[in-house]
Amino acid sequence: MKPPSSIFILLSCVFIFQACQTDTALEVKTSKLVVDNRMETLLGQGYDFEGNGKDYDATPLEDVFTKATVDTFNFPLIKDDFVQALEQHLRLLKLRKQKKKQKIGNLNVNLDQLKQTIQELLAWQHSKPSRLLDNLDAYQIWGEDKKGNVHFTGYFTPIIKVNKHKTDRYKYPIYAYPKDWEGRLPTRRNIEEGGALLGKGLELAYAENKVDVYFMQVQGSGYVEYPDGRQELFAYSGTNKHPYQSIGRYLVERNDIDAKNISLDGIRKFLGKNPHLVDTVLFINKSYTFFIPKKFKPKGAGHVPLTADHSIAVDRRYLPLGSCLLAQIPIIDKAGNLQRHEWRLLLAQDIGGAIKGAGHVDVYSGIGIEGKNKASAFHHYGKMWLLLPKEEDVLPK
Numbered sequence: 145m146k147p148p149s150s151i152f153i154l155l156s157c158v159f160i161f162q163a164c165q166t167d168t169a170l171e172v173k174t175s176k177l178v179v180d181n182r183m184e185t186l187l188g189q190g191y192d193f194e195g196n197g198k199d200y201d202a203t204p205l206e207d208v209f210t211k212a213t214v215d216t217f218n219f220p221l222i223k224d225d226f227v228q229a230l231e232q233h234l235r236l237l238k239l240r241k242q243k244k245k246q247k248i249g250n251l252n253v254n255l256d257q258l259k260q261t262i263q264e265l266l267a268w269q270h271s272k273p274s275r276l277l278d279n280l281d282a283y284q285i286w287g288e289d290k291k292g293n294v295h296f297t298g299y300f301t302p303i304i305k306v307n308k309h310k311t312d313r314y315k316y317p318i319y320a321y322p323k324d325w326e327g328r329l330p331t332r333r334n335i336e337e338g339g340a341l342l343g344k345g346l347e348l349a350y351a352e353n354k355v356d357v358y359f360m361q362v363q364g365s366g367y368v369e370y371p372d373g374r375q376e377l378f379a380y381s382g383t384n385k386h387p388y389q390s391i392g393r394y395l396v397e398r399n400d401i402d403a404k405n406i407s408l409d410g411i412r413k414f415l416g417k418n419p420h421l422v423d424t425v426l427f428i429n430k431s432y433t434f435f436i437p438k439k440f441k442p443k444g445a446g447h448v449p450l451t452a453d454h455s456i457a458v459d460r461r462y463l464p465l466g467s468c469l470l471a472q473i474p475i476i477d478k479a480g481n482l483q484r485h486e487w488r489l490l491l492a493q494d495i496g497g498a499i500k501g502a503g504h505v506d507v508y509s510g511i512g513i514e515g516k517n518k519a520s521a522f523h524h525y526g527k528m529w530l531l532l533p534k535e536e537d538v539l540p541k
Contacts, residue, residue, distance in 0.1 A: 193404040195482045197474040197525035202291040208249025208462065208502050209283035212529055217470060218487045219276055222269045226489065229451035233262050233491050236446040237466045248462050249502060251283065253532065258466040260533045265468060265489070282470060282529035285463075288503030294528045295504040296474055298519030299363050299457065299496075301442045301511040303375070304356040306349040306368040314350040316357055318368070321381040321434035322346055329384035331430040337423065348378065348435060355415055358426055359408065361433035364496075365442055367511070377442065378435035386430035388498060394428045407480060407521040442511070444494030452510035453518075457494035462502040463530065467492040471528040473507070480521030490528070 192198075222230075237259050245252045261280065268275045287293040307314035319341055322329065330340035336354070349368050351357050360366035364380045392411060395401045401410050415422050441449045444457065446465045456469075463469070469492065472485040496506050505528070509519035 195404075196523075197482050197485065198289075198293045199291065199525075199527070202293065204291050205284065205286040208286050209251050209530060210286065212282045212284045214277050214280065214282050217282065217529075219268075219470065220487050220489060222265065222489070225451060226454055227266065227269070229454050229491055230262050230266050232448040232451070233466060233468070233493065234259065236448045236493060237262075239447050240466060246464055248464060251530075251532075253464060253467075255466065257533050258464065258468070261468045261531050262466075264533070265531075279534050280531050281534045282531055285469075285502050285528045285530060287527070288501075288525075292527045293503070293525045294471070296471075296507055296522060296524055296526055297504070298507050298509045298522035300509040300515030300519040302356070302360050302363055302366040302516065303369055303512045304351055304353075304360055304366060305371075306351050307371060308349055310347075310350045314352050316351045316354040317341075317347040318349050318351060318357055318360075318378065319346045319434050320348055320436060329386070329432075331384065331386050331427075332432045333423075333427040333430070335384075335432055337427070348437065354426070355412060355422065358429075359412075360435075364433065365435070377438045377440070379438040379440075379443070381434045381436035383434065384430075384432040386432065388431040389429045390498070391425050391428055394425065405480065406523070408516060409520050444508070446493040448493060450493060450508045451491070452508055452515065454489065454491050455493045455508040456490045457496035457499050457506035457508070458492045459499045459501055459504070460492070460495055463492045463505070465492050465495070468531045469528050470531055472526045474522075474524035474526045476522055476524060478517070482524055485526050 237255055240255060245254045264276065264279050284292055285294060288295050305314075306318065310317070319335070322341060322344065330338065334340045349370075351368075360378070365378060367375045367377055369375050392401075392406050395411060395414065396403050396406055400414055415425060444450050444455060445460075458465075458467070469490045471488050471490050473488045473490075475483045475486050477483050490505070490507070492505075494506070494508065499506055507519075507522065509515040509522070
């Protein structure tokens with residue numbers, strides 16, 4: 145799972161817990177805490193810029209979830225990789241602790257309903273086209289602004305070069321969780337500048353670039369590659385429990401990077417040109433993520449392998465792990481510009497510390513360079529609906 149920083153989102157991507165801390169997602173210049181009698185949600189986490197994908201003319205929604213007319217939707221075809229993801233989704237539900245009901249916003253849901261939704265999607269590929277319309281209901285999520293605009297960010301599994309031992313080239317440690325530490329764990333500055341963890345035998349490996357280590361922490365996990373070419377997965381093992389602060393937001397507020405152009409590559413490029421500012425920028429985020437070597441493929445908080453472009457990190461107070469969702473997801477070109485919205489089925493399989501409320505999700509984009517390229521500039525808006533069995537008792541009496 146991602147460290148509690150997530151959403152996206154820095155960007156859950158740098159953004160937005162991971163397993164998804166999804167810093168997985170870029171957070172906002174003007175966050176505002178809004179409270180009503182049903183929930184708390186952070187509004188305004190995204191940036192306002194031309195072409196961000198928001199539907200500014202949408203009608204305000206009265207509830208967190210509003211029942212929609214399913215026969216107006218374009219359900220995408222289910223391909224083999226998504227069939228496998230749905231089967232893993234069933235396994236995720238088996239691993240979850242049973243609850244009779246969970247209240248999410250204005251809905252009541254239980255594991256049986258989530259399971260039935262998955263089974264309907266699996267059966268649909270071999271059935272008549274109208275099956276989903278006959279058997280599922282969709283509930284639009286009110287998004288970040290209560291007008292249905294959901295903030296989509298991206299996260300991925302990076303690959304960084306390391307050495308098992310410290311050398312002149314590889315000198316930045318990647319730490320295991322300090323289980324025997326007494327009291328509050330040190331901040332990022334205390335660890336990196338003050339050497340608070342030195343000499344405790346917690347070093348798993350050493351990287352040649354501390355920014356690489358930071359971005360791997362933001363994503364919640366990553367592969368390390370040793371000089372002989374061998375790769376090993378470093379999975380999320382906890383944080384120091386200090387509050388997460390977005391370095392992306394910090395750079396935008398300093399006017400170092402324009403909000404429209406904020407991305408993992410943009411941040412890396414800026415820090416590369418200004419190495420004297422690396423510590424100043426990174427130490428803004430007191431949160432620090434620890435790792436543990438694992439032999440399995442990248443997994444989310446649901447303890448099942450993640451599927452690129454379909455697995456998402458969510459705030460499980462409003463979208464339970466095991467949920468299936470239909471989205472009009474923003475499609476971004478290589479230049480970071482919104483091209484269109486595409487119908488896509490998404491699976492809630494991860495969580496993120498930067499993912500708060502019902503208006504932000506972090507989309508898993510894959511491993512290495514390809515995953516990074518997809519996730520890097522992804523901080524746009526679309527719409528999303530929670531799928532549940534038709535005529536189930538989900539609305540309070």
